Amino acid sequence: MTGSPLLSVIVAAHDLQGGLDSCLRSVLAQSFTDLEVVVVADPSSACRTDVAEAHRRGDARVSVVHLDATASIGRIRNAGAARARGEYLLFLDSDHLLWGGTLRAMADRLDACDRPDLLLFGHTRLHRGQSWPGAAAGLLAGDDGRPFTLAQRPDLLAAPAYSWDRLIRRGLWTRESLAFPDGLHEEVTAMHHALFTASRIAVLKWECVQIRRRHTQHPAGSPDGTPFDVFARYEDSFELLGRSGQSAAAPHLFTRMVRHYLFLLGLSGHLSTRERPRFFDRAGEHYQRFLPEGYERPPGREGVKFQLLSNGGYSAFQAARLPAMARALLPHS
Known part of the structure; x- marks a missing residue:
C-alpha cells in the first residue's frame, strides 16, 4: 500500500470466543478500501496469531504487531495506534463486527463534515440471540447533522466512554498525547480526554458495530488490573x-x-x-x-x-x- 489511508482499524487479537476471523472479514470485505488493518497480539494463549497472520498473508492492507510480553488491553491498543498510518483511528475487538457499507458511510460523513476530530456513531449488542441498541442511541438520535463542540453538546458525556463507537483523528491522538492506561476500565479517561480536546465533533446516525458479548470489559483485561x-x-x-x-x-x-x-x-x-x-x-x-x-x-x-x-x-x-x-x-x- 502506498500513501496513507483514510482509516486505520486497530484490532486486539485476543480471541476467547473464536470471533477474530469473522471480525477481520467484516472489515476487509467492506466496499470502502482506503484503509489498513493493524492487528496487535501479545504472547498470551488468548491471542490467535495464526488467524492474524493468515489475513496478513492474504491481504496487503493487514499488518500484525507482535508484542514481546503479555500486555494490558491499553498497551495493546496504544501499540496499534503507534503503528497506524491512517488519518483516523478505529479500535475494535475480536468479538466486534462491522455491518456492510459502514466504512463507506463513515468516510462520506467525514467528508461532509470537513474532517472533524471525532466521528461518533451507534452500535448494537448481541447476547443470547437478542440484539439491542447501545446506551448512546437516544443522544445520537437528537443530532441535527451539523458539527459541534462538547461545549454545545455536553450531554454526550452522559454516554459510556467506549473506544469502538467513534473515529478519532490521528492528529488529535498525537497532538494531545492520548493513550490508554494500564489496568481495567482503560477507555474512560482516554475517551473523555478526546471529547474535551476535540475542536469539532460530528455524528453518523448508523449502528455501525455489533458487539457479541454481554458486558463491555475487554476479555484481555489487564495482568495487574483490579475493579477499583x-x-x-x-x-x-x-x-x-x-x-x-x-x-x-x-x-x-x-x-x-x-x-x-x-x-x-x-x-x-x-x-x-x-x-x-x-x-x-x-x-x-x-x-x-x-x-x-x-x-x-x-x-x-x-x-x-x-x-x-x-x-x-x-x-x-x-x-x-x-x-x-x-x-x-x-x-x-
Missing part, C-alpha cells in the same frame, strides 16, 4: 474537565460516573462479596467529592439508587436490590 481502577479513571476525567474549563459538562460526567459505579455493583462476578462494601464506600466518597452544585438526580428508581449511594448506606442499598434480583430469577412468560 475505575475510581482513578474518573478522578483523572474530572481533573481533565477542570483543566478544559467546561464546567457546564460536570453534571453529565457526574451522571455517567454514578451510573458506571452502579452498573459495576450490579455486574455479576465483577466484584467479590468482600470487595462489594469497600467498592460501595469508594463510590459514595466520589459521589460526595464530585457532586456538582445544584445537581438533580435522575427520576424514578434510578434516582433512588443515586440517593442510596449518596447516603453511604450499603445495607440499605443491598436491601433495595433484593426485590429486583428476585424478579430476575422468576420465569418469563
Whole structure:
C-alpha cells in the first residue's frame, strides 16, 4: 500500500470466543478500501496469531504487531495506534463486527463534515440471540447533522466512554498525547480526554458495530488490573474537565460516573462479596467529592439508587436490590 489511508482499524487479537476471523472479514470485505488493518497480539494463549497472520498473508492492507510480553488491553491498543498510518483511528475487538457499507458511510460523513476530530456513531449488542441498541442511541438520535463542540453538546458525556463507537483523528491522538492506561476500565479517561480536546465533533446516525458479548470489559483485561481502577479513571476525567474549563459538562460526567459505579455493583462476578462494601464506600466518597452544585438526580428508581449511594448506606442499598434480583430469577412468560 502506498500513501496513507483514510482509516486505520486497530484490532486486539485476543480471541476467547473464536470471533477474530469473522471480525477481520467484516472489515476487509467492506466496499470502502482506503484503509489498513493493524492487528496487535501479545504472547498470551488468548491471542490467535495464526488467524492474524493468515489475513496478513492474504491481504496487503493487514499488518500484525507482535508484542514481546503479555500486555494490558491499553498497551495493546496504544501499540496499534503507534503503528497506524491512517488519518483516523478505529479500535475494535475480536468479538466486534462491522455491518456492510459502514466504512463507506463513515468516510462520506467525514467528508461532509470537513474532517472533524471525532466521528461518533451507534452500535448494537448481541447476547443470547437478542440484539439491542447501545446506551448512546437516544443522544445520537437528537443530532441535527451539523458539527459541534462538547461545549454545545455536553450531554454526550452522559454516554459510556467506549473506544469502538467513534473515529478519532490521528492528529488529535498525537497532538494531545492520548493513550490508554494500564489496568481495567482503560477507555474512560482516554475517551473523555478526546471529547474535551476535540475542536469539532460530528455524528453518523448508523449502528455501525455489533458487539457479541454481554458486558463491555475487554476479555484481555489487564495482568495487574483490579475493579477499583475505575475510581482513578474518573478522578483523572474530572481533573481533565477542570483543566478544559467546561464546567457546564460536570453534571453529565457526574451522571455517567454514578451510573458506571452502579452498573459495576450490579455486574455479576465483577466484584467479590468482600470487595462489594469497600467498592460501595469508594463510590459514595466520589459521589460526595464530585457532586456538582445544584445537581438533580435522575427520576424514578434510578434516582433512588443515586440517593442510596449518596447516603453511604450499603445495607440499605443491598436491601433495595433484593426485590429486583428476585424478579430476575422468576420465569418469563
